[in-house]
Amino acid sequence: MTHGHCVYLEACALKAGGFLIVVRQLTLARPFSTPRPDSYAPIPPAIRSRKHFVDLPPGPTSRLPGQLLYRFQKDTPAFLIDLRQTYGDASSFFLNGQLFIALFSPEMVYQVTTSKQSSFVKGVGFARMRKVLGEGLLTNEEPIHLRHRRMMQPPFKKDRLDSYSSLMTNLTREQIATWRDGSEILLGPEMMRLTLAIVAQTLFGTSARRYERPIAESMEVAIDRIERTMLPGLQLFDDLPVPYWRKFGEAADELALIAEELIKTRRNDPNDSDDLLGLLLSLHDDDGVVFTDEEVRDEALTLILSGHETTANMLTWAFSWLATRSDIQSALRAEADSAIWPQSDKTPSIEDVLGNDENGAPKLPVASAIVAESLRMAPPVWVAPRRAIEDVEVDGVQVPAGAHVIVSQYVTQRDQQWFPEPNEWRPERWYGDLAKRLPRGAYFPFGGGTRKCLGDQFALLESRIILLEVASRMRLGPADANQPVPKAQPRATYRPKGPVPMKVSFN
Numbered sequence: 001m002t003h004g005h006c007v008y009l010e011a012c013a014l015k016a017g018g019f020l021i022v023v024r025q026l027t028l029a030r031p032f033s034t035p036r037p038d039s040y041a042p043i044p045p046a047i048r049s050r051k052h053f054v055d056l057p058p059g060p061t062s063r064l065p066g067q068l069l070y071r072f073q074k075d076t077p078a079f080l081i082d083l084r085q086t087y088g089d090a091s092s093f094f095l096n097g098q099l100f101i102a103l104f105s106p107e108m109v110y111q112v113t114t115s116k117q118s119s120f121v122k123g124v125g126f127a128r129m130r131k132v133l134g135e136g137l138l139t140n141e142e143p144i145h146l147r148h149r150r151m152m153q154p155p156f157k158k159d160r161l162d163s164y165s166s167l168m169t170n171l172t173r174e175q176i177a178t179w180r181d182g183s184e185i186l187l188g189p190e191m192m193r194l195t196l197a198i199v200a201q202t203l204f205g206t207s208a209r210r211y212e213r214p215i216a217e218s219m220e221v222a223i224d225r226i227e228r229t230m231l232p233g234l235q236l237f238d239d240l241p242v243p244y245w246r247k248f249g250e251a252a253d254e255l256a257l258i259a260e261e262l263i264k265t266r267r268n269d270p271n272d273s274d275d276l277l278g279l280l281l282s283l284h285d286d287d288g289v290v291f292t293d294e295e296v297r298d299e300a301l302t303l304i305l306s307g308h309e310t311t312a313n314m315l316t317w318a319f320s321w322l323a324t325r326s327d328i329q330s331a332l333r334a335e336a337d338s339a340i341w342p343q344s345d346k347t348p349s350i351e352d353v354l355g356n357d358e359n360g361a362p363k364l365p366v367a368s369a370i371v372a373e374s375l376r377m378a379p380p381v382w383v384a385p386r387r388a389i390e391d392v393e394v395d396g397v398q399v400p401a402g403a404h405v406i407v408s409q410y411v412t413q414r415d416q417q418w419f420p421e422p423n424e425w426r427p428e429r430w431y432g433d434l435a436k437r438l439p440r441g442a443y444f445p446f447g448g449g450t451r452k453c454l455g456d457q458f459a460l461l462e463s464r465i466i467l468l469e470v471a472s473r474m475r476l477g478p479a480d481a482n483q484p485v486p487k488a489q490p491r492a493t494y495r496p497k498g499p500v501p502m503k504v505s506f507n
């Protein structure tokens with residue numbers, strides 16, 4: 001297969017029982033390496049020396065060539081934590097010859113993501129994501145971003161999610177019904193399959209079913225090859241004719257083709273439009289202009305990518321930690337029992353899952369706290385890389401135009417001032433009024449400003465439903481008692497390493 005013009009193989013099961021291989025030649029509209037649209041703000045050149053910038057915060061240097069890069073690549077979260085411990089809230093360093101400034105205090109996070117966000121564009125990793133997602137919401141910039149954001153925001157508002165909650169509940173029930181008492185499941189792939197089915201069917205309706213496997217396979221490759229989201233220079237490898245990088249291009253092509261095909265089918269048969277795709281195709285901006293098919297394709301792929309891996313990883317971490325705390329497991333089971341709907345064939349309303357009581361506390365305090373704490377310790381989006389497009393001062397730190405800027409959920413959410421014993425998974429810290437006491441920027445698993453996650457309520461809804469549906473029927477325990485919690489394999493998202501086997505015990 002070549003990029004930009006590729007052949008899509010589809011295996012169809014014949015009623016007679018055999019397999020027919022249908023080969024269709026399709027032309028892909030979006031080439032693998034698309035230039036940055038002209039309407040975006042130009043990116044100033046990277047800064048390659050400290051010489052003219054006397055005000056830069058302190059930071060590590062390489063004693064031997066490549067030493068810092070090696071430490072960064074070996075364990076990026078540990079590198080960032082070490083930066084904070086050694087240099088405090090602000091530090092600077094050079095990677096691949098380019099200046100990076102790391103900003104960790106809650107106020108700095110708030111200024112970069114929210115109050116001074118117009119001085120920044122999304123950083124290097126997003127350019128690589130653009131190869132897979134085109135100009136969808138995650139990767140696009142102003143002025144395209146705000147137009148799309150305004151159009152796409154309404155269906156993701158809390159009060160519009162009701163129709164998704166029954167789909168989420170039913171798909172969860174369908175999947176966990178295949179888990180047998182005493183058996184072992186691979187939690188990572190199971191969660192990935194479930195959250196993918198949820199987001200794909202929310203978007204494309206049941207027509208997504210037959211594409212779930214190729215979507216899952218290509219997404220897996222694409223997310224893996226996007227790699228760590230911050231390293232400049234990786235794009236130089238993308239066009240190398242070696243299998244590792246070639247597969248990146250093929251996965252991107254495959255995903256674009258599937259989305260284009262689903263859109264084409266829907267255009268030809270607009271009746272079946274009770275899903276998000278139908279809505280995306282009908283959305284128009286203030287001037288009455290609708291999305292083009294290419295725009296819908298990029299937004300659909302964006303929703304699939306951002307909408308399943310994140311939640312799946314977080315749930316895999318959550319169930320792993322939960323298995324180490326029998327008291328929290330029992331509390332979750334009791335919450336599932338009193339919520340009634342997980343026991344019956346009813347499905348919950350938004351209010352049942354996301355609602356608060358008369359004191360403003362969550363109606364599902366245990367499930368909410370498990371999710372909040374897992375998002376704190378293992379934030380699926382663990383860094384938000386940015387690039388300064390003008391000189392800007394961030395809480396007293398001078399950031400020159402062209403600098404790469406890093407804020408990190410992983411680091412800031414481990415600040416012991418706000419989270420005592422920050423490396424302990426303790427959902428109970430959220431039972432009181434912690435969420436209200438935190439300063440802005442101290443806890444930001446969904447980002448902030450106009451780039452805040454579009455699917456935050458969607459993600460909270462589905463993860464609380466999945467936790468309670470599982471807890472009402474069974475307990476999951478680690479298959480290996482010596483290693484109850486998996487190691488991390490941080491990529492574009494903060495993934496657990498390996499498939500995470502778990503033992504199923506029915507209640």
Ligand code: HEM
Nearest residue numbers: 137138306307310311381384445446447451453454455459
């Ligand atoms: C636990 C699950 C999730 C987490 C932790 C998460 C986190 C985030 C974060 C931190 C950002 C901002 C990135 C940045 O500023 O650099 C973001 C953006 C985004 N997320 Fe999520 N996300 C999750 C689930 C979802 C879901 C379920 C969807 C959709 C169904 C979604 C759709 C998006 C979109 C479209 C954006 C781009 C928004 C924009 O820039 O306007 N996310 N997400």
